[in-house]
Amino acid sequence: MGGVRDGAALTRRGLLVGIGAAGGAGAMYAAMGALGLAPDEQDKSFTPPRPGDFSLRGRASAKVVILGGGVAGLTAAYELGKAGYDCTVLEARSRAGGRNLTLRRGDRLTELNGPAQDVRFGEGVYFNAGPGRIAPWMVTLDYCRELGVPIETFVNNNAGAYVHTNGTTVRARTARADMYGYVAELLAKATNIGALNRTLTKDDRERLLEFLRRFGDLGPRYAYEGSPRRGFARYPALDGGVPTEGPGSLHEVLAAATGRAITSDFGHEQATPMFQPVGGMDAIVTRLAAAVGADRIRTGVRVTGITDRADGVEVTWNGGSLRADYCIATLPPHLLAKIPHNLGPQVTTALRTPVPVSTGKIGLEYGRRWWELDDRIYGGVTETDLDITHIWYPSHDYHAERGVLVGYYNTDEHAELYGALTPEDRRRRAITQGRKIHGDTYGKGLLSAVSIAWERQEHIQGGWVRWPSFDSSFTLLQRPAGRVYFAGDWLTRLIAWQAGAMESARDVVTRLHQRVLQSS
């Protein structure tokens, strides 16, 4: 989008031709949306700043300092840059991206009070240590389209993956068929004995029974007696195959407590399908950073002071300072709260309100994709009631030689338990737990591992935050304090999603731009 940044008054058509040539059709459509030429269902309210806004009104753009080079900070710089704002991003870590972190061979992952890990994956192998999936309704996909980041399906629900609860492992399809089967049988029974006659008309009852037969795969007398949906010990081919053993009794199935596992994709954030960038989540960061311009992103800068003045903002750090017309602060609130400022005690109190959440992940690289070859699991998630919580199977490079499992992805006390271990002990514990599901295979052929404890990542110190309630502290920080704006997923209802960071950045960009256009 470099051509848009020069502030010249382009025609709409000229702009589109230029963007189409540089960014492909996706970028062109996105630009068409911005110019009001194509519909944009997702967020009808956002119009990026454009060079013409200044040239047409005879105003100049402004200088903006952005604290934090994560997704919120980069998105803000990218959108402001479209209209020629002079943005500088200050990032405390050695590279931009924040929690959008993809680890590859040669990377070195340090942590607070812990040893560094050298990533030793094979060539082309990666591990998304932070966000790993995108829901199709999220604005994140719009940025992928606009920035030319190719996407592919992330398998978030796999009937062939396992459910491990109360010491027992079954396929997800089996757990689901059994719960649905018995639920259908029970409701059919209650309906047929007339227990619901006050609630249901005769038509309702007939329709309900028809649904229940289908939903539970019930037999002719509305009994659940198992179903091919449960799976097979030997799949049908020349004959009908050999069904998976079972089902257990109603009592046994209820006692297995698979409910959380088999409803894990019911929410609007986790529903099938989901998506991931091809080659690693950090493709979003790479493209955003390239569009912003490497010269505008300064890494290794640890801010030590924010001073709001009548005519600008001054940001200081050890060894330097910078003055700008406006500031957008995108650091995690609990870290931002520690930086001296003159924005008032209410802001400090508000920044201290959300509670950081511990989160951890481990990437386990195997030399053989035994989960595909032996278990026929292609992507997806095994849900467990163990402290590893989940096992993720890779949704890419199917049939390749190597592959990386996510051996745990947990939060809160489970994350803290693993985080307190050495990387070696985290790996050992993850393997011990995974063996309960996958048996001895899980311990064999492991080539390398790398684990992250987000609460131990310097300048981040948490996976995300949790607001005790979305109260006045939350709304206070959605508004600027003088010339200082706040942005991040933590200021939205999409906490822990990149979409939250992007939506928040768009909101701040809109407000800031309106202010600049209205100021004298």
Next chain:
Amino acid sequence: MGGVRDGAALTRRGLLVGIGAAGGAGAMYAAMGALGLAPDEQDKSFTPPRPGDFSLRGRASAKVVILGGGVAGLTAAYELGKAGYDCTVLEARSRAGGRNLTLRRGDRLTELNGPAQDVRFGEGVYFNAGPGRIAPWMVTLDYCRELGVPIETFVNNNAGAYVHTNGTTVRARTARADMYGYVAELLAKATNIGALNRTLTKDDRERLLEFLRRFGDLGPRYAYEGSPRRGFARYPALDGGVPTEGPGSLHEVLAAATGRAITSDFGHEQATPMFQPVGGMDAIVTRLAAAVGADRIRTGVRVTGITDRADGVEVTWNGGSLRADYCIATLPPHLLAKIPHNLGPQVTTALRTPVPVSTGKIGLEYGRRWWELDDRIYGGVTETDLDITHIWYPSHDYHAERGVLVGYYNTDEHAELYGALTPEDRRRRAITQGRKIHGDTYGKGLLSAVSIAWERQEHIQGGWVRWPSFDSSFTLLQRPAGRVYFAGDWLTRLIAWQAGAMESARDVVTRLHQRVLQSS
């Protein structure tokens, strides 16, 4: 696999090195499985014929004529070729593949008693006119791995796609949340009034209620009052968003009859995730045919006679004949039944037993992916009670400029209705139906269309077959008639799946090879 065909007695290690170099790790693992060096969960019983089988026993391989160059015929030729069998595939159509047919720009699709269609898609755009998806447990994926066909996810279930029933269109997520919500509420009510106390212990009831609250997203008094799972008119971002209107009453939700739609992925054949070859399903045919060898596949050969003799089989056609030691007949049974033979009347009767099923599909190419841009539908299927039955959204090339929807995929009377129309009228009717779901957008920006009526495809004449029952006719044809073997999906429980063709071919190859090794 050319190096394996020469019949030389290779060492295992030498063979693996050669296959690894030629076919990559996937092929090598597959070969390792074949050599008993790696596990093969899918089908422990199949061991491909190998050159050593002959050289070690001092026997010669045999000459085999294969009728039909579809997936069954190609698989048989491929597997026999591994041990150096001299195979010839006779195919009546102008190209191999059978129902595995991918249409692209420049293709010309003819049909019986109908006009030819020239495919005018854009460069790189394709339409799988036949099979379009693969379940992960199917042997088809093993062939993709062995042959080096890259695969990607096929989205078979999409919470964001629509359900259109009784004239009403809702998102799949909404239909599902409402049915599950009310089912949970009703069963909780029946449980709480004691209607199921004879069936459920106190523990059972508590566990059931806990599950129902989660399953239906019920409120504190076990009432269903809607749920964020239903979706949003405006998704959450800075605030909680605006929920989708509703839900309707229990009576309305039952009357909507969404049951078939929201349970469509419950079976073991349709469960999430599913897969497709990158770039078109015919990649499987292309690789199989290349491995078999173009010189061994003769197209345009319409067989007119099959004669089984004591010392071989003679196959004749207009203009030629061929003698071989064995024959594998993989034509559709209803067409095979019409070819004169000396295999006896029982064989003819058996071949006439399965009933061909009409099936049709239309590919609609649009110049703008409005389903992604406007509806946020990335892949998946809209289920309808219209005669189009389904609309499929493409699971590949997301965010590209163009894309092909499957505008109908139907069977039986619906397929025959469309099949009897001209291609132009099929398109028109498909658009009329689709507009009931997608509105005016559906009729705009259509670049081209191509439709197939499988019952009108010469030398195929059906989408698949339906056996009245898997009776003695079915098992009769699973055995050879003299030196003539039968193979195809129609001889398995995986009818209409390529996996059926492959499993049947493997079975015949195993039986034929054992016979050759045992014969003097």
